[in-house]
Amino acid sequence: MTRSIKFTKMHGAGNDYIYVDTTRYPIENPEKLSKKWSAPHTGIGSDGLVLIGRSDKADFSMRIFNADGSEAKMCGNASRCIGKYLYDYKLTSKTEITLDTLSGIKILKLHATGDKVDTVTVDMGIPSDEPVNYDGKGSKPMTEHPIEIDGIRYTGTTVSMGNPHLVIFVNDITKADLSSIGPKLENHPLFPDRINVEFAQVLEEGKIRMRVWERGSGVTQACGTGACATAVAAFLTGRAGRKSIIVMDGGTLTIEWDIATKHVFMTGEATKVFEGEMETDEEL
Numbered sequence: 001m002t003r004s005i006k007f008t009k010m011h012g013a014g015n016d017y018i019y020v021d022t023t024r025y026p027i028e029n030p031e032k033l034s035k036k037w038s039a040p041h042t043g044i045g046s047d048g049l050v051l052i053g054r055s056d057k058a059d060f061s062m063r064i065f066n067a068d069g070s071e072a073k074m075c076g077n078a079s080r081c082i083g084k085y086l087y088d089y090k091l092t093s094k095t096e097i098t099l100d101t102l103s104g105i106k107i108l109k110l111h112a113t114g115d116k117v118d119t120v121t122v123d124m125g126i127p128s129d130e131p132v133n134y135d136g137k138g139s140k141p142m143t144e145h146p147i148e149i150d151g152i153r154y155t156g157t158t159v160s161m162g163n164p165h166l167v168i169f170v171n172d173i174t175k176a177d178l179s180s181i182g183p184k185l186e187n188h189p190l191f192p193d194r195i196n197v198e199f200a201q202v203l204e205e206g207k208i209r210m211r212v213w214e215r216g217s218g219v220t221q222a223c224g225t226g227a228c229a230t231a232v233a234a235f236l237t238g239r240a241g242r243k244s245i246i247v248m249d250g251g252t253l254t255i256e257w258d259i260a261t262k263h264v265f266m267t268g269e270a271t272k273v274f275e276g277e278m279e280t281d282e283e284l
């Protein structure tokens with residue numbers, strides 16, 4: 001039986017996902033759908049699929065699937081876009097929304113002009129050191145440690161923003177060959193759940209250029225959790241203060257690590273690209 005699913009394509013700083021309201025269009029197999037629809041030539045083309053749903057713990061829920069179909073626990077850019085989606089489509093009139101994610105409940109503060117949201121601030125919670133298999137003897141998590149790939153030594157800082165990140169500071173980001181080194185770092189044995197990889201260069205005080213290789217999606221134009229991890233790593237390694245502007249290929253985010261609450265706050269734009277409808281005869 002053919003079924004029709006309405007979707008909205010949105011991006012945050014160029015990180016583009018397909019958004020589906022599952023209260024109207026329940027999706028049984030999001031892993032398969034994300035892979036199919038994310039494909040650039042045969043699908044819609046995107047960095048993945050985001051499902052918006054109900055929650056008994058918060059105002060709404062979010063599930064995020066990478067382009068390879070794997071599910072992630074958190075997505076910074078998608079959480080901002082969901083804020084815009086909910087408000088612009090009048091699914092809420094609140095300008096403060098709680099969002100249930102696999103990495104806990106996040107608070108979104110919507111900044112609107114009239115009936116449309118321009119930017120969103122997300123309380124991204126407290127960063128942690130989850131991604132490293134730390135046995136108490138080797139390199140300490142949330143500090144810099146060396147990783148060797150093809151005989152080249154990289155120094156990275158691991159930070160979890162609900163999902164895992166490895167932040168590598170370099171002197172010249174234009175020399176970072178993301179497509180070649182990204183998959184090798186993503187799949188390094190140190191990271192059994194794979195990892196998102198950020199190359200970063202401090203441009204000036206409080207301003208950092210960052211490029212990202214995302215777990216499950218490859219090179220993307222921006223990563224919200226990656227921007228937060230970069231700002232946290234920059235602070236921890238003495239490269240920046242508590243507030244940084246992170247400049248990525250597709251846009252800029254402002255990240256502040258609050259000293260009192262230890263929470264990271266991310267602010268940036270959210271943009272609707274287009275709406276569409278896909279017909280499918282598969283079990284999705």
Ligand SMILES: N[C@@H](CCC[C@H](N)C(=O)O)C(=O)O
Nearest residue numbers: 072075076077163223224225
């Ligand atoms: N682009 C996202 C993160 C998406 C998930 C990530 N690839 C993972 O597997 O952890 C963001 O904006 O945070």
